[in-house]
Amino acid sequence: MTGTSDPSGEDAGCDARLPPLSAVIARHELHPKRALGQHFLLDPSLCERIARTAQPGASAVNLEVGPGPGGLTRALLAAGAARVVAVEKDRRCVAALSELQARYPDRLEIVEGDALSFDIATLRPARIGIVANLPYNVGTRLLLRWLEQVERIESMTLMFQKEVAARITAAGGRDYGGLSVRAQWLCTCERLFDVGPRAFVPPPGVISTVVRLVPRAAPLAPAEPDALDAVTRAAFGQRRKMLRRALRTLTPDPLALLQSAGISPEARAETLSVTEFCALARAWAAMRHT
Ligand code: SAM
Numbered sequence: 447m448t449g450t451s452d453p454s455g456e457d458a459g460c461d462a463r464l465p466p467l468s469a470v471i472a473r474h475e476l477h478p479k480r481a482l483g484q485h486f487l488l489d490p491s492l493c494e495r496i497a498r499t500a501q502p503g504a505s506a507v508n509l510e511v512g513p514g515p516g517g518l519t520r521a522l523l524a525a526g527a528a529r530v531v532a533v534e535k536d537r538r539c540v541a542a543l544s545e546l547q548a549r550y551p552d553r554l555e556i557v558e559g560d561a562l563s564f565d566i567a568t569l570r571p572a573r574i575g576i577v578a579n580l581p582y583n584v585g586t587r588l589l590l591r592w593l594e595q596v597e598r599i600e601s602m603t604l605m606f607q608k609e610v611a612a613r614i615t616a617a618g619g620r621d622y623g624g625l626s627v628r629a630q631w632l633c634t635c636e637r638l639f640d641v642g643p644r645a646f647v648p649p650p651g652v653i654s655t656v657v658r659l660v661p662r663a664a665p666l667a668p669a670e671p672d673a674l675d676a677v678t679r680a681a682f683g684q685r686r687k688m689l690r691r692a693l694r695t696l697t698p699d700p701l702a703l704l705q706s707a708g709i710s711p712e713a714r715a716e717t718l719s720v721t722e723f724c725a726l727a728r729a730w731a732a733m734r735h736t
Pocket of ligand 1: 482483484485486487488511512513514515516517518533534535536539559560561562578579580581582584
């Protein structure tokens with residue numbers, strides 16, 4: 447399903463007391479910077495849809511990465527977020543968000559900085575919701591970083607480039623890879639809806655997709671993260687080859703490894719479930735220790 451949002455509908459806003467986003471953008475001269483992946487969502491109904499999906503009222507703190515002029519931030523606050531911490535790298539946007547901050551002094555905190563260096567462990571209380579229309583150039587890196595601290599996260603509602611969303615949620619086939627295994631090992635991952643380029647100002651050259659990741663109470667199966675990374679890297683490094691060949695980069699005896707994991711030597715990476723990858727990771731870790 448592709449959003450048919452018209453950016454010109456933005457003047458409604460979530461809160462009539464706030465200036466329209468187009469006025470905020472004009473007043474602060476927020477000419478979009480390509481290097482910062484700036485494609486702004488001005489359509490309030492789309493921002494509201496993302497905010498509703500994120501259920502910000504369920505988390506004591508919501509982290510938003512890259513609020514830009516604040517369309518999604520407004521929607522999160524209107525949808526009942528008790529507290530939003532918004533991390534923005536562009537100083538111009540930080541200044542542009544001051545009116546919103548003044549309107550919600552106790553519920554909105556703007557942090558100027560790079561989300562890649564923002565440690566979610568500094569947020570209290572300890573478990574948070576993360577919501578973002580992510581800058582595409584750092585989206586995957588941010589997700590992998592958050593997955594390392596998944597116990598601190600209640601949910602993630604994130605907009606990615608459609609192809610990245612497909613890689614996160616794939617359960618086999620051409621999009622399935624290390625990112626799918628890592629994300630699905632730790633979270634349930636659901637692709638929710640597409641958003642077409644025309645919903646953004648300026649329109650990007652790609653379709654976007656909103657994905658919701660909810661951390662599991664425990665990982666899908668036991669495995670050491672490093673071992674899981676090693677086996678997925680080797681297996682997907684030669685994804686069209688049978689595992690008995692692909693895993694030669696990992697061990698001189700792939701057959702013994704596969705046998706101890708209970709996996710057919712003729713299987714290919716693209717057909718292995720996340721649980722089977724975990725079995726492979728455990729077998730490899732055991733093999734290394736003997
Ligand atoms: N959330 C806004 C919206 O939906 O209209 C803006 C989304 S825009 C795709 C990405 C935003 O992330 C921009 O405001 C950009 O300045 C900001 N950004 C880019 N790289 C960043 C980084 N490393 N850390 C924090 N913010 C970043």
